[in-house]
Amino acid sequence: MELEFKGACREVGRSAVLVDEKVMMDYGVSPGEHIKYPVNGSRPQAILVSHAHIDHSGAVPNLMDLEPDVFMTPPTFDLSHMLAQDTLRIAEREGEMPAYDSIELSKFAHNTKQIDTGVPFHTHGYDVEFLDAGHIPGASSIHLTDKDNRSLFYTGDINTADTRLVPGAVDFPDSDILITESTYFGDEHPPRKEVENQFIDSVMDTLDIGGTVIVPAFAIGRTQEILMLLDAHGIRAYVDGMGVRAYKLMTKHPEYIRNPTHLKRAFDNSIAVKGRKRDSVRLESSVIVTTAGMLNGGPVLYYISKKFKDPKSKIILTGYQVEGTNGRMAMDNGIIENDGVIQHLKPKIEQYDFSAHSGDKELKEMVKDFCDRGTEHVFTMHGDNCEGFADWINEEVGVKAFAPEIGERFSV
Known part of the structure; x- marks a missing residue:
């Protein structure tokens, strides 16, 4: 597989990973005084959206001129469409140039196929399944397998602990490649x-x-x-x-x-x-x-x-x-x-720490579990210390781990 990391590299926000120049996993923005978008040059045929938060979904309508197939869970569609409408409304009210217009937003709704977690589907040569990721309603991790039976697991934002709102993520599949968030590496959540x-x-x-x-x-x-x-x-x-x-x-x-x-x-x-x-x-x-x-x-x-x-x-x-x-x-x-x-x-x-992300202990346990079952390469992203997490995996788990920089490509 060819992987290109378009955002959320050694930072939190604008998540975007391109697989074989065909499939984009997430396409978000970074909030703040100046909104940051994924690096340019992508022409995906399919987009897989892990969940509705704008740092994972906020720029998807900007790609609708490519007429891609878009996939996400039903709650993720409803919630991301709501946020996209609000983003457009705010931009128009404040006289700013939005990343997309109402026509592209309509195409976003038209091109999106809603797939429940646990339901396998096929797109552009890949077998795909969304799996419950905890985090927020509808949030999913993405399991993707290519025609050569090479598999990838992308966590998105993940939480293995139950909250009052949603149950935690469980039962991860075997995968050759793991792409994991790193938000709370080095930080334990209090009970x-x-x-x-x-x-x-x-x-x-x-x-x-x-x-x-x-x-x-x-x-x-x-x-x-x-x-x-x-x-x-x-x-x-x-x-x-x-x-x-x-x-x-x-x-x-x-x-x-x-x-x-x-x-x-x-x-x-x-x-x-x-x-x-x-x-x-x-x-x-x-x-x-x-x-x-x-x-x-x-x-x-x-x-x-x-x-x-x-x-x-x-x-x-x-x-x-x-x-x-x-x-x-x-x-x-x-x-x-x-x-x-x-x-x-x-x-x-x-x-107060009401985080909907796995903490340090849970992240490490998840990575160890994957590697014990055959994962060969781990990529750490979406965090302030992705390099530290990759170093820990290399040293403590003994599996090749990388903390990509923005725009970096890997062949695995």
């Missing part, structure tokens, strides 16, 4: 129950003194999980932003949800807020779960503008904060840029 308890204690402490808890959350996955956690402890929250629409799409696919009954109850018990009604939201002793998860745009900036001088309140971050985002600036320096104005944040800023 989930411990994180949940600390989060709830922090929320309750703030409510008790009359403060407001603002929880910036990714629309897909994190908003739903946080609402389920709050509901499990009898805390009724406001919910604002695209997470509500994402929830409604998830309800179409209950088989991809660990506990759809609890998810429904959590949203039934919350208070959904739309733009015109934000002024009616109670801003004392309240919890507001809202997008965007990295504080770059979205309703969260409205709520922060109301509470950024209030030391009794809190901003609780629940996800990874990419370098250059408002969320990272808030963590590092206690400031954000809000509608062109630098705001110094008086609320306490906390971060």
Whole structure:
């Protein structure tokens, strides 16, 4: 197989791997002040999308002039199409040049074939199967086999542990080649129950003194999980932003949800807020779960503008904060840029590890398992220390491992 790494190399974001110049696995963007796209020059005949987050799906409509066949799970299609519509709407509103237009977005919908996990299919000379990856509803790893029976397993974003929202990934197939994410190599996640308890204690402490808890959350996955956690402890929250629409799409696919009954109850018990009604939201002793998860745009900036001088309140971050985002600036320096104005944040800023990715131990166990069953080459990507992970695999597992650079090609 010929592999070309178009993005997410020694970085988090813009995932894209091209196989034999025919099949593209993911085609995302990197968020931040300046959006980064995969390196150019690709003309794939087929695109396989692991999941809906924009760092894996966000640039797929840009390839529709090639008329490729596009494959993804049903939840991934619904959620990625929602995000693509929103991206286009924001670009048009702000007068920016979008990466695609409404015609290309329509082609994206028309060209996409929705395939459930566990259902083998064939495209352009390859046998393919999506396998549950944990992470978010619909997320899948990709198992691809060529005509010479050479096989590749691409993890995408993977989590082998259960969360409140989705079950963890299990039962990996044998594969000659492994391409794995490396997001949390070197970092262990604390026990989930411990994180949940600390989060709830922090929320309750703030409510008790009359403060407001603002929880910036990714629309897909994190908003739903946080609402389920709050509901499990009898805390009724406001919910604002695209997470509500994402929830409604998830309800179409209950088989991809660990506990759809609890998810429904959590949203039934919350208070959904739309733009015109934000002024009616109670801003004392309240919890507001809202997008965007990295504080770059979205309703969260409205709520922060109301509470950024209030030391009794809190901003609780629940996800990874990419370098250059408002969320990272808030963590590092206690400031954000809000509608062109630098705001110094008086609320306490906390971060809790609700990661939907495997931690260091789980990543190492997964790689060892693959290699014990015959994997010959491992490629590490989508992380801040991909080189370290590759070195560990070479030294501790004894299998050839590489941390590709952007645009690098390999023949394996």
